[in-house]
Amino acid sequence: MATGKRQSLGPADWTRAALDALARGGLAAVAVEPLAKELGTTKGSFYWHFADRNALLAATLKLWERRDTERVVASLDEAPDPLSRLRRLLHLAFSSVGDGEAETAGTVELALQASASQPLVAETLARVTKRRLEVLSALYVELGLAPARARDRALLAYTAYLGHAQIAHATPDLMPRGRAFTTHVDDVVKALVDVD
Amino acid sequence: MATGKRQSLGPADWTRAALDALARGGLAAVAVEPLAKELGTTKGSFYWHFADRNALLAATLKLWERRDTERVVASLDEAPDPLSRLRRLLHLAFSSVGDGEAETAGTVELALQASASQPLVAETLARVTKRRLEVLSALYVELGLAPARARDRALLAYTAYLGHAQIAHATPDLMPRGRAFTTHVDDVVKALVDVD
DNA sequence: CCTCCTCCATACGCCTCCGTATGGAGACTT
DNA sequence: AAGTCTCCATACGGAGGCGTATGGAGGAGG
Numbered sequence: 001m002a003t004g005k006r007q008s009l010g011p012a013d014w015t016r017a018a019l020d021a022l023a024r025g026g027l028a029a030v031a032v033e034p035l036a037k038e039l040g041t042t043k044g045s046f047y048w049h050f051a052d053r054n055a056l057l058a059a060t061l062k063l064w065e066r067r068d069t070e071r072v073v074a075s076l077d078e079a080p081d082p083l084s085r086l087r088r089l090l091h092l093a094f095s096s097v098g099d100g101e102a103e104t105a106g107t108v109e110l111a112l113q114a115s116a117s118q119p120l121v122a123e124t125l126a127r128v129t130k131r132r133l134e135v136l137s138a139l140y141v142e143l144g145l146a147p148a149r150a151r152d153r154a155l156l157a158y159t160a161y162l163g164h165a166q167i168a169h170a171t172p173d174l175m176p177r178g179r180a181f182t183t184h185v186d187d188v189v190k191a192l193v194d195v196d
Numbered sequence: 197m198a199t200g201k202r203q204s205l206g207p208a209d210w211t212r213a214a215l216d217a218l219a220r221g222g223l224a225a226v227a228v229e230p231l232a233k234e235l236g237t238t239k240g241s242f243y244w245h246f247a248d249r250n251a252l253l254a255a256t257l258k259l260w261e262r263r264d265t266e267r268v269v270a271s272l273d274e275a276p277d278p279l280s281r282l283r284r285l286l287h288l289a290f291s292s293v294g295d296g297e298a299e300t301a302g303t304v305e306l307a308l309q310a311s312a313s314q315p316l317v318a319e320t321l322a323r324v325t326k327r328r329l330e331v332l333s334a335l336y337v338e339l340g341l342a343p344a345r346a347r348d349r350a351l352l353a354y355t356a357y358l359g360h361a362q363i364a365h366a367t368p369d370l371m372p373r374g375r376a377f378t379t380h381v382d383d384v385v386k387a388l389v390d391v392d
Numbered sequence: 393c394c395t396c397c398t399c400c401a402t403a404c405g406c407c408t409c410c411g412t413a414t415g416g417a418g419a420c421t422t
Numbered sequence: 423a424a425g426t427c428t429c430c431a432t433a434c435g436g437a438g439g440c441g442t443a444t445g446g447a448g449g450a451g452g
Contacts, residue, residue: 008429026310028224033409043411044430052411114222114310116366126367133370148376152383155363155372162362163355170312171322174329176351180344187348196390204399229439239441240400249440 009041011049011059018060023107027115030057054120061124064108068128072135082142083193089139090157090189097165106165113162133158145195157192164188205237207245207255214256219303223311226253250316257320260304264324268331278338279389285335286353286388290381293361302361309358329354341391353388360384 017039021029032046032053039045050056075092079085096105109128116122136154141147168175176184213235217225228249232238246252271288275281292301305324312318332350337343364371372380 025313031409032411042431044432046430047411048429053409110310113362113366114306117221122367126369129363129367129370148379149383152372152380153387155370155380156356156384156387159359159363160352160356161359163358163360166309166358166362167325167351167355170309171318171325173322174325174351176348183344184348184351187345188352191349191352191387194390194392227439228441238401240402242400243441244399 009039009045009049013039014046014049014056015059015063018056019063019108022060022064022111026111027057027118027121030060032056057118057120061112061120064112065124065128069131072132076135082139086136086139086143087189087193089136090161090192091185093161094164094185094188097161097168107169110165110169129158140195143195149195153192153195160188160192205235205241205245209235210242210245210252211255211259214252215259215304218256218260218307222307223253223314223317226256228252253314253316257308257316260308261320261324265327268328272331278335282332282335282339282389283385285332286357286385287381289357290360290384293357293364303365306361306365325354336391339391345391349388349391356384356388 014035017035018030021031021035021038030053032043036042036046046056050059075089076085079088109125112121112125116125133151133154136157137147137151140150140153143150145153175181210231213231214226217227217231217234226249228239228242232242235241242252246255271285272281275284305321308317308321312321329347329350332353333343333347336346336349339346341349371377
């Protein structure tokens with residue numbers, strides 16, 4: 001009977017905090033003692049629920065991957081024709097990355113991308129990226145492209161998204177703002193959808 | 197040995213080693229004691245030539261930026277017409293990033309991109325990115341695009357390059373190999389050059 | 393030869409993080 | 423009420439990094 005309102009912490013609290021820290025400060029920020037301080041507790045609590053830091057990392061990555069998968073399949077509906085779906089998907093992805101100041105989306109992904117030397121990170125990143133590429137590729141196939149070319153275009157679209165997120169995060173001053181941002185996204189989507 | 201005839205180390209040796217370490221292990225690898233061990237010396241040497249770690253970082257970033265600038269202006273010649281130049285530039289950039297195993301180019305850039313929280317890093321990264329975008333933008337203008345659209349296309353090309361490098365570095369298994377890689381790059385260049 | 397000045401080695405204190413050991417404070421059972 | 427189990431606090435040892443202090447080794451100059 002653990003559900004309900006317990007005042008004591010569970011593993012879920014730690015993974016949630018770790019995911020937050022990961023988004024804010026990268027992989028290095030997923031550290032036991034700082035997280036403990038942030039949660040108002042001590043390491044004693046952590047090492048009760050987890051074997052070591054790596055176990056927390058694994059759980060955190062799992063949580064992120066699960067959320068991401070849900071998000072992907074969720075956004076896959078809406079709009080019947082493939083062209084609209086692709087447009088909508090790209091537009092959402094590129095817009096969410098960060099106009100102005102709100103930089104909520106994609107920061108975890110960038111943090112992981114930066115720490116791909118860690119095997120655990122590399123694995124989950126590979127899985128997620130693979131899945132996204134498959135989704136994109138399928139959409140291009142629906143648009144009438146041959147599988148090989150569809151995969152190329154999917155890769156281009158995804159790399160563009162990645163770099164877009166990268167710029168928006170690292171050097172946001174070089175990203176157009178407000179109206180210019182909107183037109184830029186429109187232009188990008190147009191270029192990526194256009195399959196001559 | 198190579199440069200002068202001094203067997204004692206100078207600041208240049210440290211910055212070169214630091215740049216290497218930066219490419220290999222990211223910003224965290226630019227650490228005094230590990231570098232000292234690698235150079236076969238101790239911290240005593242380092243703190244004679246530099247005030248602190250931050251000074252080394254500044255010098256290292258400066259070195260990279262200088263090299264990068266030279267590389268950019270050097271690759272800007274060759275080929276008379278703008279379309280050939282753009283093609284050549286993009287092809288070079290995307291190809292150098294890492295077919296197969298050789299991952300020499302762009303790793304420093306990715307390391308910096310990952311550590312943009314550091315103000316020093318953010319500054320130099322912004323300068324370099326800005327300059328590259330200007331070069332690309334100018335090329336698109338030469339191709340006949342209006343300045344605003346040229347800048348959008350330049351940003352798209354650069355973000356695609358960034359993401360391309362990102363994928364090649366973090367999840368190289370998802371990048372086509374050999375012949376497929378070549379055709380992919382061709383396809384990408386074609387899509388980026390095409391300005392309908 | 394002696395001295396000074398450059399360059400580096402060694403040793404130290406401080407900090408942050410990891411992981412372990414151990415001793416409770418509560419709650420829950422019997 | 424006593425025992426037991428869950429969860430956490432505290433204390434400890436170790437590793438690795440930063441920066442400082444201090445003492446040479448060795449050549450340049452007098």
